[in-house]
Amino acid sequence: MYLSTTLIFLVTVLDILVYYLQKLQEQDNGEQKISASSSSLDIRSMHEEDDGERKDPSLSSSSLYKQCQVFSLAEIKLATNDFDDAFVIGKGGFGQVYKGQIDFEARTDVAIKRLDCNSNQGETEFRAEIEMLSKIRHSHIVSLLGYCETDMILVYEYMPNGSLEDHLHKKRTNGSTSSPLTWVQRLNICIGAARGLDYLHTGTGIQHRVIHRDVKSSNILLDENWAGKIADFGLSRTTPASHAGSTTNVYTGQIVSTFGYMDAEYFATHRLTRKSDVYAFGVVLLEVLCGRPALDFTLDEEQHSLAGWGKHCIKRGNISRIVDPCLRGQVSVKCLKKFGQIAYECLRSCSKERPTMTVVLARLELVLTWTMQSAQRASNWKNIACSLFLTKTPRRVISDQKKDGCDSGGVATASQQAVLHYEGTTTLNLKDFTYSELQTVTCNFHHRRVIGEGGFGKVFKGWLDRVTYTPQKAGDGIPVAIKKLSPESMQGLLELQSLALTYFVETTY
Template sequence: MFPDNGNGKGSEEVSTSTVGFTQKCCQFTIDEVLLATENFNESLVVGKGGFGKVYKGNISVGTTYADVAIKRLDLMSNQGETEFWAEVKMLSELRHAHLVSLIGYCNYEKEMILVYEYMPHGTLEDHLHKLHTPLSWVDRLKICIGAARGLDYLHTGTSIEVGVIHRDVKSSNILLHESWAAKISDFGLARIGPTNQPLTYVNTLVKGTFGYIDPNYFATGKLTRKSDVYAFGVVLFEMLCQKRPLDESFECGLATWIHESIKERNLKQLVYPGIQSEISLKCLKGFVRIAERCLDNHPNRRPTMTEVTSTLESLLAQSVLFSQQKTNNWLPTPGKIFGRMFDAFPFSSPGESLGISVSPDQDSDIPISSGENSGIPVSLFI
């Protein structure tokens, strides 16, 4: 499969090929890995997941040295050789601006090590829940769009005829580049799946992360691309409210809380307080609408990642314009400039699914915050 050369004299490139797509992947020796990590020095640990610890290192790739992230399998991990080779094969075949690039691997005795491009800003999960990085609403939309593009590529844009289902989409598997571009990572659970029929499924043991797992997949074991769409919907709401999917404040999880909040017409409580003044009501409704569709209990009613991406891109354009207007201390008269621009995200009747009925004047590009500059009655949200 990917034999270990075992010569200890430097990396070599091996060609890996499955389902007709070939890429080059470096095979590193254990000596090179030990040198790059200073014998797995704990001070170089930059993360830890279900696979094991991740070290920042500097390793020779061809004629140059590069900063890399080196993921070392923990022998006590629930993941193992199957997941290791799955990730090597998958990332050797896939290349996209919004997927983390695999530089190489090392398979030596019991050591199973993956070497990736280094992502200086770490995981989205850390920024949302540990570092509490002050991400603006526009920043969040850009990150969502990058991740959505990566998933869309997996589902429909690869040279792999039957496409890829990630199976473990979550905020900790979205990494952030130096430019803050989002990249999908961790393909140990990914599966090959058909692309020509959206609901064609793969029967598999249920794997993933609680809080993100598609309930339909959990109940039936039938894995589809729409299972990734469900998990991404959870990530979208996680970005909006900055709460973990299994936050202790929830009785039944984030998805249930979201549905209840929408049913109760309480959209305001879905928005993280730090960004409320940055979001217009129109954009909020558009975002909630596409994210809620991702969480539909019926997979065939969920959008494709192509649709999710295009919708988020449209919302970003609106949000950038709204931000510019606020910077210039000017907001449009409700209903005069943008009119019913929100109709770009139609339901069959006003307020359907969101559980709200809004007049044209209330469907305008004004902030949802109940503070200064807000024209939205608090009663709309409670």
């Protein structure tokens, strides 16, 4: 009896084992069929991040890769002349970047980034870039056109004007002291980059948001129209969109960022938020304003960090101390203060006190509006400021014992003007003076003709014919005062406009 019971138990266990083995075999066969029917171009789903956390599953579908073209290694070699060094246009943490041509419908310039075997980055960053940019399409984010998995190569749209860093800092190594970027160009580049970041933070979909995690001037590229675009998503992270506002937290086991742009709060807590990108963007704003890199150890110790030095100067109202000399005369005081305030708020120590990229974008667009309005007003008043000439009955003619010879040549600009001394009944006549005429009147702006100096610049005395207003010798004709804008002056066309209005009002009463 005991023996038979034991045999029955063993047979039952054996049957159960056979059943489960058959089920497992069926599952294996099914998976092999699915695998065989799937495209050989599909690559594996979302990778594990450095902290072991997996990104948003909505981004892991292999269908994302089908939005990018898959290139063979032979095609890439053909485009770069077998990775000829002559085709290299840059190098980053991932590897060298080559300029090449790919035959889509027509020969198209592209940027080809190839993983360096000695790079600290690798397959993780390669797949992160593909997974992120396969889903994202935005006018201020560099587009990924395709990839080659064989040699871990990424193919992007070509950005002919390089990076923002190139134009702000590499000029120093070439011995040049000026940047080709004007204030308006710099503003537009910042606005473009801000639009790209704002899209990543708020507009990438209903299921996820993106934290770039490596915002810096070298990752802001410039297209043929000098528009700024965000690039390099190898370190980016996604966060669930269900987390309201900008306080979404991602805890990372490894701190990854670039020194000089790193959010101290993220470094201390490992808590990554979208405000970490805002901090880094604040450093970029200071780079744009100051024309110096985020870290510069050739300067005094207190100036090594641009973020720390910039905040110090802005807080104490000394923002003019850090402005790039190349921008002198291009930025109004109002715009300068507002721009500095935006950068300062982005760099606040507490992430909750920093603005969102939506707010930063709106404020930058306001600064651009003010800048364009100032330029328009200056343009409207330029002719009046240049040709301001008020004729009056002279109060007295002041003789001058000095009668010097004078030079001529050139055309008058808005920084020179002639105003008559007057009293009595007024008639308003405006004359457009050439620079040559003003040189003659002032003996080429000779120091002996200086009768005053203010914040605008020096004031020179001269004489003009009573009828023709042509230059005369000292003591002959009508005495005039000519004010010339000093290159070092913080004033400019707006002050000329104000002066013109003042004289006009005085002569109408």
